[in-house]
Amino acid sequence: MKSNFLFLIVILVASTFSCKKDKEDASFNKAYIGGEIINPNSDYIVIMQSDITLDTVKLNHQNRFSYTLKDFEPGLYGFFDGREFQNFLIEHNDSLMLRLNTLYFDESLVFTGNRAKENNFLMEMYLLNEKEDKKILDLGQKTAKEFDSIYRASRDWKLRKLEKIKLKNETSSLFNEIAEASINYEYYAHKELYPLANYKISELDAFKNLPKDFYNYRENIDYNNATLKDHSPYLSFLRFHFNNIALQQHFTHSKDSTYNKLDLHYNLDKLELIDKRVSNEDIKNNLLSFVLGQFINVSKNTEDYDEMLQVFKAKSTNKKDIEVAEEFVNSYKRLKPGNKIPPVKLLNKNNKEISLYELIKKPTILYFWSKKYKNHLISSHKRIKELNVKYPEFQYIAINVDSLSYQEQVNILNRYDVRIYNEYRFKTPKQSKETLTIKPIQKVFIINKKGEIINAKANMFGIGFEQELLGILNQ
Incomplete structure (x- = not known):
């Protein structure tokens, strides 16, 4: 608690000097944003205005950051912690500090300093x-x-x-x-x-x-x-x-x-x-x-x-x-229905390169996950476990879209206690995500045994998903 107080004092003192300088030079305006991130998703915070990244700020060894906005327009800005985004209001000469726990992100976010009440x-x-x-x-x-x-x-x-x-x-x-x-x-x-x-x-x-x-x-x-x-x-x-x-x-x-x-x-x-x-x-x-x-x-x-x-x-x-x-x-x-699934390159647990097309031997459900989206990671793997029991006629393939080693992939899955089954990762994540248009991360491919796309926009949590699977099995 004491260290948090000292950190705030540093920012407020810096702001005082800033105000003195502004009185001398009214054309120069700046403000401070800083804070502490508990259970950080990454080692940085991205400061944004609209969709434009202003800067990437590294967290220190205490998971804290500080950033100065200079010659800026007062208004709504944003910060991104590697997984979630939230806005904050900042105006000239402000000293604003935030504290959040990423496990409860929005519910835990609290501001101190001037402009905190707002x-x-x-x-x-x-x-x-x-x-x-x-x-x-x-x-x-x-x-x-x-x-x-x-x-x-x-x-x-x-x-x-x-x-x-x-x-x-x-x-x-x-x-x-x-x-x-x-x-x-x-x-x-x-x-x-x-x-x-x-x-x-x-x-x-x-x-x-x-x-x-x-x-x-x-x-x-x-x-x-x-x-x-x-x-x-x-x-x-x-x-x-x-x-x-x-x-x-x-x-x-x-x-x-x-x-x-x-x-x-x-x-x-x-x-x-x-x-x-x-x-x-x-x-x-x-x-x-x-x-x-x-x-x-x-x-x-x-x-x-x-x-x-x-x-x-x-x-x-x-x-x-x-x-x-x-x-x-x-x-x-x-990716329209009837087309072959693109032969993007995957890496298996032995770091061996394999074509996605080569994996498909029977009707297949292809789904994706990222460490950035914890809730989807957990819910999608649990849902696939249920589907695998109900529809064993299908093959289920999970692909991680991040740049990870297989061990990192396994560590993440173990952390959230989900079943590790048919797990792969892209050899070239950026290119492969573009090729398969993986946006949003929730999208699912349904592919027939010939490697032809049946649906490139399926939703495994949707009301009609299981009906679609039954329709394929009854063909």
């Missing part, structure tokens, strides 16, 4: 929002009026709590804007999700039965708030909002009455609406990329990919996003 409040709202998100499917079965009353009461309570924080502390206008947005946009996002969460009736009927004032807030939406462009409640709301208004528009010119996220014209409507309503390039490009990626990740109809890609390219202004999208689409075309 960041702790934002963190509290983030955790409350996560809890409320999990309840939405159950609450979606209530009437629109009941649903709105529950979430509006929660929103009003949070706003009152914010007012108390503002009265007790000299909070900045930047914090006030971000905090209020966190609360309001979370409330709006729930309302956008309501018609899709109400499975008692079709989505078309759900829209028709909404009170006339249910979406009154839409008149005041700011689609181009640069301050909030990296803030998850704002971005999540915009994604749900465009899903929703595109669906409402789709219903006006189609015979559909239910939500089909795989419908090409519905997704084209989304791209069109984003392009029409969003002028901020960062926000627009982010939303366009999300829509395209979501569609390509779930749709098996490769004939639709080119049209989606062409419309995306016509609307996106980010050259890197376009290059990634083109490779993404081309990769999934290579």
Whole structure:
């Protein structure tokens, strides 16, 4: 405890000198971010702004770090510990310190120093929002009026709590804007999700039965708030909002009455609406990329990919996003059902090189894991153990996507007490991940005994996964 206190004193003293210098030279602004990471996932912390890496900061022997931001724009920044990401708010001349235990990441994250109360409040709202998100499917079965009353009461309570924080502390206008947005946009996002969460009736009927004032807030939406462009409640709301208004528009010119996220014209409507309503390039490009990626990740109809890609390219202004999208689409075309699985090179427990294609002798489930995603590592191996008992006709192959030795691979699996069975690793991880488009890590390949792809986007935790396996066995 004493060492933590001394570390904070060092940062605060450094900040005092910084303030003196700033008084002498108002054009020079800086701030400090530091802290302690318990049970670190790596020996470094990545400091980020938007998707841009500002610096990689090594942890010292006590798992602590310190970093100085110089000549920077106040706002939301982020840190990445090698597995998880979280935002923090920092302004000129701040000295902010954090402490977290990676085993409980968000729940354990606490800030000290000036701007601590603001960041702790934002963190509290983030955790409350996560809890409320999990309840939405159950609450979606209530009437629109009941649903709105529950979430509006929660929103009003949070706003009152914010007012108390503002009265007790000299909070900045930047914090006030971000905090209020966190609360309001979370409330709006729930309302956008309501018609899709109400499975008692079709989505078309759900829209028709909404009170006339249910979406009154839409008149005041700011689609181009640069301050909030990296803030998850704002971005999540915009994604749900465009899903929703595109669906409402789709219903006006189609015979559909239910939500089909795989419908090409519905997704084209989304791209069109984003392009029409969003002028901020960062926000627009982010939303366009999300829509395209979501569609390509779930749709098996490769004939639709080119049209989606062409419309995306016509609307996106980010050259890197376009290059990634083109490779993404081309990769999934290579992986369409009926094609042979690419012969990527693997390494076995004896460090012997083997082609993936050579391993396939019978119907195969191919899944992937990384040390960065502990929960998926554990749950995927446990799920495969269950499937192996129920469907022994299939072969199950696990591939680690990190750059590890076999012994490191085994040590990680032993640490989490999972069964070690048919474990391999990529010889060239970066190239192989691109070839097989392993994003997200949860994706699973189902391959027939000839080495032909049946499904390159399967989900072993999905409702229809076992039905798909049974269908293959009954062919």
